[in-house]
Amino acid sequence: MKHLDTTAPDFETRFAALLDEARETTARVDAAVAGIIADVRARGDAALVDLTARFDAWTPRDASALRVSAEEIEAADARIPPDRRAALNMAAERIEAFHRAQLPADLEMKDAAGLTLGMRWGALDAVGIYVPGGKAAYPSSVLMNAIPARAAGVGRIAMCVPTPGGELNPLVLAAARRAGVTEVYRLGGAQAVAAMAWGTASIAPVDRIVGPGNAYVAEAKRQVFGRVGIDSIAGPSEVVVIADAGNDPRHVAVDLLAQAEHDESAQSILVTPDAALAAAVAAAVEEELRSLPRAAIAAESWRRHGAIVLVRDLDEAAALTNRLAPEHLQLMVEQPRALLAQIRHAGAAFLGRFCPEAVGDYVAGPNHVLPTGRTARFASGLSVFDFLKRTTWVEADAAALAAVGPAAVVLGEAEGLTAHARSVALRLGG
Amino acid sequence: MKHLDTTAPDFETRFAALLDEARETTARVDAAVAGIIADVRARGDAALVDLTARFDAWTPRDASALRVSAEEIEAADARIPPDRRAALNMAAERIEAFHRAQLPADLEMKDAAGLTLGMRWGALDAVGIYVPGGKAAYPSSVLMNAIPARAAGVGRIAMCVPTPGGELNPLVLAAARRAGVTEVYRLGGAQAVAAMAWGTASIAPVDRIVGPGNAYVAEAKRQVFGRVGIDSIAGPSEVVVIADAGNDPRHVAVDLLAQAEHDESAQSILVTPDAALAAAVAAAVEEELRSLPRAAIAAESWRRHGAIVLVRDLDEAAALTNRLAPEHLQLMVEQPRALLAQIRHAGAAFLGRFCPEAVGDYVAGPNHVLPTGRTARFASGLSVFDFLKRTTWVEADAAALAAVGPAAVVLGEAEGLTAHARSVALRLGG
Numbered sequence: 001m002k003h004l005d006t007t008a009p010d011f012e013t014r015f016a017a018l019l020d021e022a023r024e025t026t027a028r029v030d031a032a033v034a035g036i037i038a039d040v041r042a043r044g045d046a047a048l049v050d051l052t053a054r055f056d057a058w059t060p061r062d063a064s065a066l067r068v069s070a071e072e073i074e075a076a077d078a079r080i081p082p083d084r085r086a087a088l089n090m091a092a093e094r095i096e097a098f099h100r101a102q103l104p105a106d107l108e109m110k111d112a113a114g115l116t117l118g119m120r121w122g123a124l125d126a127v128g129i130y131v132p133g134g135k136a137a138y139p140s141s142v143l144m145n146a147i148p149a150r151a152a153g154v155g156r157i158a159m160c161v162p163t164p165g166g167e168l169n170p171l172v173l174a175a176a177r178r179a180g181v182t183e184v185y186r187l188g189g190a191q192a193v194a195a196m197a198w199g200t201a202s203i204a205p206v207d208r209i210v211g212p213g214n215a216y217v218a219e220a221k222r223q224v225f226g227r228v229g230i231d232s233i234a235g236p237s238e239v240v241v242i243a244d245a246g247n248d249p250r251h252v253a254v255d256l257l258a259q260a261e262h263d264e265s266a267q268s269i270l271v272t273p274d275a276a277l278a279a280a281v282a283a284a285v286e287e288e289l290r291s292l293p294r295a296a297i298a299a300e301s302w303r304r305h306g307a308i309v310l311v312r313d314l315d316e317a318a319a320l321t322n323r324l325a326p327e328h329l330q331l332m333v334e335q336p337r338a339l340l341a342q343i344r345h346a347g348a349a350f351l352g353r354f355c356p357e358a359v360g361d362y363v364a365g366p367n368h369v370l371p372t373g374r375t376a377r378f379a380s381g382l383s384v385f386d387f388l389k390r391t392t393w394v395e396a397d398a399a400a401l402a403a404v405g406p407a408a409v410v411l412g413e414a415e416g417l418t419a420h421a422r423s424v425a426l427r428l429g430g
Numbered sequence: 431m432k433h434l435d436t437t438a439p440d441f442e443t444r445f446a447a448l449l450d451e452a453r454e455t456t457a458r459v460d461a462a463v464a465g466i467i468a469d470v471r472a473r474g475d476a477a478l479v480d481l482t483a484r485f486d487a488w489t490p491r492d493a494s495a496l497r498v499s500a501e502e503i504e505a506a507d508a509r510i511p512p513d514r515r516a517a518l519n520m521a522a523e524r525i526e527a528f529h530r531a532q533l534p535a536d537l538e539m540k541d542a543a544g545l546t547l548g549m550r551w552g553a554l555d556a557v558g559i560y561v562p563g564g565k566a567a568y569p570s571s572v573l574m575n576a577i578p579a580r581a582a583g584v585g586r587i588a589m590c591v592p593t594p595g596g597e598l599n600p601l602v603l604a605a606a607r608r609a610g611v612t613e614v615y616r617l618g619g620a621q622a623v624a625a626m627a628w629g630t631a632s633i634a635p636v637d638r639i640v641g642p643g644n645a646y647v648a649e650a651k652r653q654v655f656g657r658v659g660i661d662s663i664a665g666p667s668e669v670v671v672i673a674d675a676g677n678d679p680r681h682v683a684v685d686l687l688a689q690a691e692h693d694e695s696a697q698s699i700l701v702t703p704d705a706a707l708a709a710a711v712a713a714a715v716e717e718e719l720r721s722l723p724r725a726a727i728a729a730e731s732w733r734r735h736g737a738i739v740l741v742r743d744l745d746e747a748a749a750l751t752n753r754l755a756p757e758h759l760q761l762m763v764e765q766p767r768a769l770l771a772q773i774r775h776a777g778a779a780f781l782g783r784f785c786p787e788a789v790g791d792y793v794a795g796p797n798h799v800l801p802t803g804r805t806a807r808f809a810s811g812l813s814v815f816d817f818l819k820r821t822t823w824v825e826a827d828a829a830a831l832a833a834v835g836p837a838a839v840v841l842g843e844a845e846g847l848t849a850h851a852r853s854v855a856l857r858l859g860g
Contacts, residue, residue, distance in 0.1 A: 084840055084841070084844055086837070087837035087840040087841050087844075091837060091841060094834070098539075101537055101547075104534060109531055111524075111527070115795075116781075117528055117531075117794065117795050117796060119813075122775075124807065125775075125807065138845050139841070139844070139845070140841055207807045226803075228808065229808035229809060232656075250856060251857060254849055254856055255853050257849040258849040260849070261847060261849045288849075288852075292848060292852075293846070294846075294847070294849070336825065344552055345552075345555075345819075345821075347821065347822075348822045348823065349821060349822070349823040349824070350823070350824050350826075351823060351824065351826075352827060353857075354826050354827050354857055355824055355825060355826040355831070356857065357853070358842055358847075358854050359824060359826060359834065359838050359854060360824050361842075361850060362838040362841045362842065363834045363838045364834065365541075365545075365547050365824070366547060366824060367822065371819075375656070376819065377555065377819075378554050378637040378658065378659035378819055379659060379819055380819040383549075385815070389775075389807075389809055389810040390810040390811065390813065391773070391775075391776050391778065391779060391810075392777075392778045392796035392811055393770060393778065393779040393781060393796075394779070394781065394790050394794040394796060395781035395782055395785060396780075396781075396782055396784050396789060397782060397784050398784045401789065404520065404524070404789065404794065405789065406517075407516070407517035407521060407792065407793045408517075408793045411518070411569070411570055411792040412788055412791075412792065414517075414569070414601060415568050415569070415570065416723070416724075417691060417788075418691070418722060418723045419684055419687040419688040419690075419691045419718075419722055420691070420788040420792075422688075423681070423684045423687075423688045423787070424789060426681060426684055427681060427783075427784055
């Protein structure tokens with residue numbers, strides 16, 4: 001873990017290094033993925049069966065065995081303990097309510113020239129959700145990826161999840177059911193992405209693919225981009241906690257570790273104007289690590305990427321945070337709304353001393369799929385906007401065309417696009 | 431040009447072939463582009479000077495010569511003939527008004543559990559606009575790319591345009607001035623994209639790069655994606671015209687040619703229930719080609735990619751159009767709004783017999799940067815949304831956490847993320 005102090009002479013150098021720190025090592029799997037995609041395009045279902053046998057340690061008897069039946073999904077749901085079912089239900093309802101509130105309005109305006117201009121939002125016809133398999137199969141991710149699609153009005157939501165050795169987490173199926181997923185396939189890797197993008201006899205193609213995955217899945221999404229839409233490729237997760245003296249150091253410490261326990265590449269940064277809190281949190285992190293089940297991962301993340309930045313005041317904290325543009329931002333200060341007003345770049349913010357990021361990861365309502373690695377400068381979290389697209393439209397009659405058409409003729413001719421100009425001039429009687 | 435008829439037995443086969451038709455040949459320039467980007471990252475301004483000398487046939491005396499001064503921009507503007515200045519002004523004002531109307535509202539909601547949830551839109555700090563040089567330097571594209579950024583509230587808008595042999599279109603500079611571009615550089619190709627993404631001593635980095643370009647520019651945008659945001663890579667342009675019997679065939683013919691004159695890869699498709707109109711339009715296209723300055727390009731596009739599809743009725747026209755998901759769609763029918771209601775997938779629609787696409791290309795107001803090649807199934811035209819990002823936020827006090835926190839604890843434990851669960855439980859007194 002690094003200690004930085006904005007009053008130190010080498011602060012700028014060290015902070016710039018923190019900003020540039022590469023936390024991700026990308027495996028080069030381009031050629032392997034291109035081969036898998038070509039195989040799925042050429043051989044369809046037969047390729048899916050073969051690739052599943054090769055990579056997932058089970059052999060589907062045929063392509064129909066890839067589909068998880070409605071009965072299997074119901075049976076899995078029935079096995080969920082009541083407290084988990086209640087928690088899933090609360091999460092699904094709250095996520096749905098927030099994402100429905102995001103739904104934008106259409107636009108229609110008639111202007112002085114007599115043209116009517118409009119913009120209409122429409123849902124995608126079909127989307128694919130990729131869900132990692134095995135231990136990384138998180139039901140909360142199923143909710144966060146699929147519910148915005150349903151709220152947007154997408155009719156067909158296909159989900160692919162690898163089942164290494166046949167293992168499939170029943171909570172994932174229960175989440176899929178609550179999230180409105182219409183089809184579930186036991187299928188993973190680049191072959192799942194290829195099947196969703198290009199379609200096979202048993203899996204109809206979709207228009208957009210979202211969801212996290214390993215290096216093969218990420219590369220496959222890159223390669224099918226253009227054929228279908230994709231979400232951005234997520235990097236390792238991160239949190240910035242801005243905390244003043246009025247906090248319990250243990251709370252801050254566990255919040256930092258909640259980020260660090262994701263994986264060794266995760267990053268947790270405390271920014272505080274209070275040197276005593278900084279010291280107390282550093283000690284509390286070590287204390288908490290003693291009892292944390294995922295201590296090995298969290299300790300490695302904290303050691304390699306963690307940082308405590310001592311600042312002069314909260315204005316300075318906000319300025320540094322804008323340079324970090326973190327995925328998650330906790331504002332554990334007396335006046336969190338005033339501090340939020342100074343933040344320009346963050347994926348999601350959590351305000352107050354009783355609002356740890358984990359609330360947002362599971363049940364608050366806003367999405368937990370967020371821009372990582374400083375991309376919050378230009379990118380946003382997953383939302384209904386990922387599953388909607390816009391059609392703009394213009395309506396003009398002869399009078400409206402007479403008002404604006406001559407300018408179009410001038411510009412068309414200026415650009416040397418004579419047919420453009422003529423398409424207007426002809427209607428103006430020219 | 432292909433003639434298709436939905437009543438013909440081979441219609442489905444031929445329409446499917448039309449859908450799958452590849453109109454683009456992509457040059458493989460990956461390695462060359464990677465080399466250019468590495469050079470710009472390593473040598474900064476010196477690389478920009480060398481690469482410009484190599485590719486653009488002029489040698490900047492140093493990096494400061496890349497910047498177009500405010501005086502040069504004003505001088506170029508002063509040389510614009512009055513009719514073109516008036517047309518540019520009208521276009522800029524109308525585009526700005528429409529894009530300002532797109533600006534979305536923030537969201538804030540307090541729920542029954544006592545949490546306050548919000549979503550806040552914010553502008554990007556800085557964006558880069560790439561503008562192709564030479565003859566393809568279109569002032570309308572400058573307006574369409576830069577004005578949405580200004581309407582969104584972006585403070586810094588840098589524009590790069592190559593000046594092969596020193597040539598720079600004064601209309602492009604005049605458009606940049608009206609669009610709120612804050613910096614103009616005589617710089618093109620992958621080196622311009624690299625400079626905007628990574629920054630050099632003389633060009634500060636931006637957060638997102640938009641605008642069309644050749645294969646090198648497109649590949650460079652792909653390679654810097656993640657470091658900065660990019661817009662989608664545009665393919666060849668296309669139009670579908672749905673026209674009933676009540677149209678002047680010459681109008682339809684020129685509209686089809688306005689698309690075809692862009693380049694040989696453009697595609698123009700007429701869909702009509704009227705065989706007589708189909709025949710008359712086909713004849714009128716040949717007639718119009720005789721006098722069109724860009725006839726060679728337009729004829730080649732029409733011959734290779736053009737199509738006339740005879741349909742039973744307008745319902746069928748709408749269904750086929752949804753499969754084509756065209757970039758541009760003209761609805762030259764008696765009741766265009768009713769037909770628009772049946773269209774799910776199109777980048778931009780033009781309603782009525784007096785609304786040729788060229789009106790939208792220049793002066794109507796909506797953007798002319800639109801999804802091509804069937805990507806309107808999932809993608810949208812350029813808009814203020816390309817220059818905004820969202821921060822979601824959650825505010826909770828102890829009572830709100832008590833209402834939703836236990837569910838977060840259950841889900842955190844179910845996912846094996848103990849520190850997540852503990853960050854909530856600790857605050858609940860657990």
